[in-house]
Amino acid sequence: MTKHIRLITTHTTDMSHKMSGLKHLEREGELMLSQVHLDYGPASIECEFDDVLSSPYIAGRAMEAEADGAHAVIIDCMGDPGLHATREVVRIPVLGAGETSMHVAATLGHKFSVITIMDRVRPILENHAKTYGLYEHIASVRAVEVPVLHISNDKEKLYALLADQSHKAVVEDKADVIVLGCTGFFGCDTYIRNFLLEKDIDAPVIDPLPTTIMVAAGLLEVGLTHSLRTYPKPPIKERTGYQIPNISE
Amino acid sequence: MTKHIRLITTHTTDMSHKMSGLKHLEREGELMLSQVHLDYGPASIECEFDDVLSSPYIAGRAMEAEADGAHAVIIDCMGDPGLHATREVVRIPVLGAGETSMHVAATLGHKFSVITIMDRVRPILENHAKTYGLYEHIASVRAVEVPVLHISNDKEKLYALLADQSHKAVVEDKADVIVLGCTGFFGCDTYIRNFLLEKDIDAPVIDPLPTTIMVAAGLLEVGLTHSLRTYPKPPIKERTGYQIPNISE
Amino acid sequence: MTKHIRLITTHTTDMSHKMSGLKHLEREGELMLSQVHLDYGPASIECEFDDVLSSPYIAGRAMEAEADGAHAVIIDCMGDPGLHATREVVRIPVLGAGETSMHVAATLGHKFSVITIMDRVRPILENHAKTYGLYEHIASVRAVEVPVLHISNDKEKLYALLADQSHKAVVEDKADVIVLGCTGFFGCDTYIRNFLLEKDIDAPVIDPLPTTIMVAAGLLEVGLTHSLRTYPKPPIKERTGYQIPNISE
């Protein structure tokens, strides 16, 4: 049976171009990917406010995905917005790009650094790492200080900034593994990895989106999803103000 | 100057009756309280889904409060929904009843137990305690298993359940301090404290709402609010789907 | 009823001039402050030895305060000398300036730095933070290397040193909040805050003494004091060598 994994881009900006870069992960009769963005919410995720504005609509997209027959859902953002809430409203696996790639990073080396968009999201990522159990595995959280919506403006400059911060993470902060700290950096891993290799640094660079997709595919293969004990279905009650389905019997 | 503290009840159910129980904290010319609930969102907060549905509208209420001239805002829920996001959108202090009362509890005894509504919120509270730094101070999180909207149905029964779980927290889990784990338990502290005293147990019982109000009043007196370094103003961008103001210049 | 909070300065040097700077916190018919220093003990607190020499007499002053009808006691030192022992000998709330202001700091931002007198007290503060649960919230403990009794000699120089270390704490250590690390720095918060603001850094600067007073006032309002389970009355037995009352029936 073909496993269908739905990526939920966590904002209202069209990111369907990402799909072409993920095509090679699909397998006829086995793994199929689809992607949606939000109808409502922020144009990008750069702060806690964006996080809360996107979360309800992410949960809504996940309900849709489950209704559509998708087998798993991936929250396409390193900040894992709405991760726990989304798990409550569907029984198919819900993976956060942040949670998943940080756990993978912890298995690939002693300490990892996250190279993200802006320093302002550092507390968010560090707080998540505390609840995930991975805080002691963080060498540093570094930022290139490029707003999400400018990422595609000057790819060359972005590459240079990411490579520079990654290099500093290894040399100054003793990082053993680099994690791209924004799913918008999708595809930048090769450049950084080569940049580091030229400097004789052989450290894995994790591209969160494809990594999370492949872990999701693995979980589907072995029939695992999140625990109903941690994420029981929300109680039935009135909930207003959203263009998403409410919980029903 | 009169300090005006605005309570934001985090759901759509009218809780204005709470205000009568808080009247005695007001001081003519010094401390004034007001309270609002949400126009949109869940009818109560009992899970992560309710948390994310309430958060955007809590942030909206806080912006309103600041525009109205309120001097501080209290998020009237032990789950601290939208706490960090709300701090980003206003510069007046934003206190979470959960965060504040857990910190106070940690200063009143060695370990505290939180007696909450349903066991399903235990992971939420424990995860918060991990980021607040207070996880090792938790003796236990216990639940009476009464849905929020039934709290007022049978006060006698609720009292008995809360007292019983509090007693078990002290005797079985070695709690030194009891924290009411739902702001809907407002006013139940005296009954529990007396119940414990009759059993020769002299342990403080923290009623989160008045405790948080008074800490907020204290912070106002000394002119403290949250750091703009942790909670910078959200970037200006398109944000849709909510009846709340967007961030502007 | 007027709440009466007694400050216990933890050494034998007269600090009554502090009271003028705290006057504005008093409220006719509501909040009254008084202050004492020690008859015996060290002339200032700068090390663990000073801490233990002051602690018995602090406990004694607290017993006096309770006998005098004070409603709460504040230990006027960031090192919280005798904090736990003092709680055992009185039932009125006992707040440590260190414990209280570190907890407040943890609610105002992601990480805080403590700017203290001499580097030699760093281990004391870090050990306290470990038991309080706040060690992971510390960005750094920095020192101006000015002995306590020289603090008032050259206020200009002290201001400059504090501002410089606070700035370094933000820029180099990523502090989000500054905590004055000595209650002798009382009143320096405004200068530092303005210094940082001029450098476009909007970070709260916590002045421990007024902050602790206002939290104490808040606890009094809601009737909370420390748990008798953590701090039971000391057993009755012979205790000699001190001009303080022993425990009696």
Add this chain to the structure above:
Amino acid sequence: MTKHIRLITTHTTDMSHKMSGLKHLEREGELMLSQVHLDYGPASIECEFDDVLSSPYIAGRAMEAEADGAHAVIIDCMGDPGLHATREVVRIPVLGAGETSMHVAATLGHKFSVITIMDRVRPILENHAKTYGLYEHIASVRAVEVPVLHISNDKEKLYALLADQSHKAVVEDKADVIVLGCTGFFGCDTYIRNFLLEKDIDAPVIDPLPTTIMVAAGLLEVGLTHSLRTYPKPPIKERTGYQIPNISE
């Protein structure tokens, strides 16, 4: 290209029958599995002594696997014997069944319990969890007290014991997720999961071996392997006493 994953059973007892239970994970032209056990070492792994006796030969089998063209190696034991050493001697990914399944467990629920063979391995698993960062996610480590080599003697009894301990882990220790604590329990997950479901407990039960295989397959797809910074090639020197290749240029 077909990905070839080599399972290294960590002892000298033939476990090739396991392969039939894993066949369904293979995909023509995509994923191929092979399995070896050790020529030398212990007959099973039940203690730290067994762990150290198996580790050198596991590293040797991994070097063989890499030479054979395998793309990844899985250490088929929850105790992760030789995991770090093995990573030093090959550049293909080396996954430990213990490390991988504990990280997966941490993403599926709040707390997990490991149900293992004998209580004597509890310290080993807890120490590993401390270095992996997952100690706070452990609800409990429970044991059925069945030696590894007796596992296949009485499957019915083993099932009953595992189900009973899993049930206790959920009810008494508040586990949200169950992890089979021995790769010899391979295939027991369905029985336990159904047993729990009949008691109205919907908690994932992780079978470490297939789960680790599928995560390994995912890592291969995205080209990730462990960091050479954490696991550099061992220096060249004399090493004797083993029928395994030494490190060479």
Add this chain to the structure above:
Amino acid sequence: MTKHIRLITTHTTDMSHKMSGLKHLEREGELMLSQVHLDYGPASIECEFDDVLSSPYIAGRAMEAEADGAHAVIIDCMGDPGLHATREVVRIPVLGAGETSMHVAATLGHKFSVITIMDRVRPILENHAKTYGLYEHIASVRAVEVPVLHISNDKEKLYALLADQSHKAVVEDKADVIVLGCTGFFGCDTYIRNFLLEKDIDAPVIDPLPTTIMVAAGLLEVGLTHSLRTYPKPPIKERTGYQIPNISE
């Protein structure tokens, strides 16, 4: 040269009879023991108040010991009263029976339980363990609820209570090592160990006083004492209220 270790009993009750039980540790020409108790302070140590009343006089006794030519000082109490302060006033090693025996316990097994006098000292011991780094190694702190000064009244009963709590610590709390939680329990280790052995439990029972003496003797042999960086000499200033020497040039 004969090493001379001075035990400082931390209260005013004569404990010189202990010395006969320690005689066998002395070695002609190598190791000599002496013991003092306090002239002033509490009659025993059972709470934080006793701790602070004893600490100044313990520091005084240590200064005396150093002046007398003693080579090391042992604070004869599991609560380690005045440990850090005492290290500041002398350069000979100062060992706390609590700190030393908890570190030894951590090297002898996975988790240890401390069996102490009264439950009221549990927070003290747990807080110490947090700063020592050993909190995760604690299985439990259990109490026999016998006041220190009654310890010698009924040895049989004490033995029975200690053995019972030790047994529970192993069976219920999974302790691997037992630490006597009061130096007044001196000599009880053999009885408990035999009691456990009869129940087929082979767990070390640490008697803190002789254990600490022998670690101190070891440190003397290799010339180690505490760091002057952590414990610099207290600054010279006026200190009053004590019959102990002040710090001088």
Add this chain to the structure above:
Amino acid sequence: MTKHIRLITTHTTDMSHKMSGLKHLEREGELMLSQVHLDYGPASIECEFDDVLSSPYIAGRAMEAEADGAHAVIIDCMGDPGLHATREVVRIPVLGAGETSMHVAATLGHKFSVITIMDRVRPILENHAKTYGLYEHIASVRAVEVPVLHISNDKEKLYALLADQSHKAVVEDKADVIVLGCTGFFGCDTYIRNFLLEKDIDAPVIDPLPTTIMVAAGLLEVGLTHSLRTYPKPPIKERTGYQIPNISE
């Protein structure tokens, strides 16, 4: 009775010259030392691979030592190879130079730095510190980048490198105590300590081997060995591939 402590050098290179430097610790009729190295295994320990190759033969040497009547065994390597496994196969105390000296370091100052051979062992030492409970006590792990077998080539240069890194550990990383991070650095402590003293830094420098010997001698005096609950005898079964005795009845 003479206590006989056997040092097990953890590799195949003759280190018998070390014994002359330890002679002064022996006491006629009291303490006797002997030393062996391995017949098989690596020529030195510099990585995880060396660790696992040495561990089985270390356990073998310990069984021999116990059969020879030795009273304790010391694993002569900071990486503590085979420590837990060795404890399972003998009932005489087994001390690791790494574990013991890190615990001692934690009692001598606030934070310690380990100055080791190569940066590649940093993860090993940090992981050990996590399970020992001492991770928060580590100021830094620094390396001189000298391979173990070159240590004796140029003593002057080694001294200079160790002193330089120790100085940086104190000044840059705020270390209070220095721990030599390789037992091959045996005897270098005095030079480093004097170097630091000349720079007015009075910090203890721990030479792990003599320190561990003396702690072992102390444990023998008080009759302590590791817990059979944590380290039960390995089950009887076939174990092949080693020239060491198997476990028997």
